[in-house]
Amino acid sequence: MSSSRGIYLDHAASSPVLPTVAELLFRLYLGQLGNSASLHRAGVGAATELEKARDELGKVLGASPDEIHFTSGATESNNIVLASALRSGLELGRDELIISRIEHASVLEAARASSAVVRYLDVDKHGHISPKQLHELLGKKTALVSVLHANNETGTLQDLTAIGNLCRQSGALFHSDGAQALGKVPLNLGQTPLDFYTFSGHKIHGPKGIGGLYVRTGVSLGPLFFGGRQENGLRPGTVPVELAVAMAAAAQAFTVESRDYLANLKHQLRAALRASFPTLRLNGDATQSLPNILNFALPGHTARPLLQALDARGIRASAGSACQSGKTSPSHVLLALGLSEAQALEAIRVSWGIDTTAQEIDAFVLALKTILQASQTEA
Numbered sequence: 001m002s003s004s005r006g007i008y009l010d011h012a013a014s015s016p017v018l019p020t021v022a023e024l025l026f027r028l029y030l031g032q033l034g035n036s037a038s039l040h041r042a043g044v045g046a047a048t049e050l051e052k053a054r055d056e057l058g059k060v061l062g063a064s065p066d067e068i069h070f071t072s073g074a075t076e077s078n079n080i081v082l083a084s085a086l087r088s089g090l091e092l093g094r095d096e097l098i099i100s101r102i103e104h105a106s107v108l109e110a111a112r113a114s115s116a117v118v119r120y121l122d123v124d125k126h127g128h129i130s131p132k133q134l135h136e137l138l139g140k141k142t143a144l145v146s147v148l149h150a151n152n153e154t155g156t157l158q159d160l161t162a163i164g165n166l167c168r169q170s171g172a173l174f175h176s177d178g179a180q181a182l183g184k185v186p187l188n189l190g191q192t193p194l195d196f197y198t199f200s201g202h203k204i205h206g207p208k209g210i211g212g213l214y215v216r217t218g219v220s221l222g223p224l225f226f227g228g229r230q231e232n233g234l235r236p237g238t239v240p241v242e243l244a245v246a247m248a249a250a251a252q253a254f255t256v257e258s259r260d261y262l263a264n265l266k267h268q269l270r271a272a273l274r275a276s277f278p279t280l281r282l283n284g285d286a287t288q289s290l291p292n293i294l295n296f297a298l299p300g301h302t303a304r305p306l307l308q309a310l311d312a313r314g315i316r317a318s319a320g321s322a323c324q325s326g327k328t329s330p331s332h333v334l335l336a337l338g339l340s341e342a343q344a345l346e347a348i349r350v351s352w353g354i355d356t357t358a359q360e361i362d363a364f365v366l367a368l369k370t371i372l373q374a375s376q377t378e379a
Ligand SMILES: Cc1ncc(COP(=O)(O)O)c(C=O)c1O
Pocket: 012, 013, 072, 073, 074, 075, 076, 104, 106, 148, 150, 151, 152, 177, 178, 179, 180, 199, 200, 201, 202, 211, 321, 322
């Protein structure tokens, strides 16, 4: 989206609310919805809107509405699963967690903070975990396996069916963090062997502060904190109905056509970068990856000064996950892929949305070329 904010190519950090979703939110706030737990008409009206949003999200995820729970975002959903699945596991003598080395901080840190024995899955140079290693690590002590669906830095997709089948065979629960994947890839959780799936509003052109958690019917999960019986007892607290409705509307904006559109932008970007920078290095997987993230490096050029120069020209891109952008340490994800520290510090992540135009992609590549030419002239 090009505006006074410039060209925004950091959708993996947060994707701007679509105008139609913003208008919907505005109408909802003016409509004075009550508390969805109240029995009067304002409450019943809110509950009706909330259940409609749950239905809509259920359809998007291929799940039944009562498998969908609203939370404040993906961080909270991940924390609920890790803490609660471990609690249930401990009752069965299972005290081990298996997670990949390339999880988002909200899984890595929740695992570290838990009392579980944490086992880590390595990834290959494209960012895929190895089913063979998972098979070796799985055992009678495994309570939960958590492997993110699409990585937030490289976009690499994992094979949820292969992972889930292995978990089923060993009796372990399986969670996937789908914060980046929802909307960008076809999904049918009803036909996927997993128990929990995390998602977030602001990664799909919806508002910040709302997310969700799919919990397969029949799998019990307790709350992270305690209070009322909202969200089937899983997530106490008054549900922000307006945000939930807006997230459901945003999720429905992702169609087969919009996925094709995102993929075409990726082809365009990759081709333009290759044509402009013969030494270009791509990080991640070329085929099994999201259609809206490209992670690349220009060898010999650290990302940070390039990103600052792009920012000065009104183009917003990123060096890695947003949580890491404040510090210059190399990304744990890229190191896990086998990159050296210096190579990891060269990585630029570009991510776009359904409101990004082909002209903006071209403008990005042209700006990068101009910046590099200027720096070579100065040197
Ligand atoms: C893969 C992944 N998981 C979790 C999160 C956290 O999401 P939220 O901001 O909704 O808590 C993010 C956001 O960067 C993410 O990319």
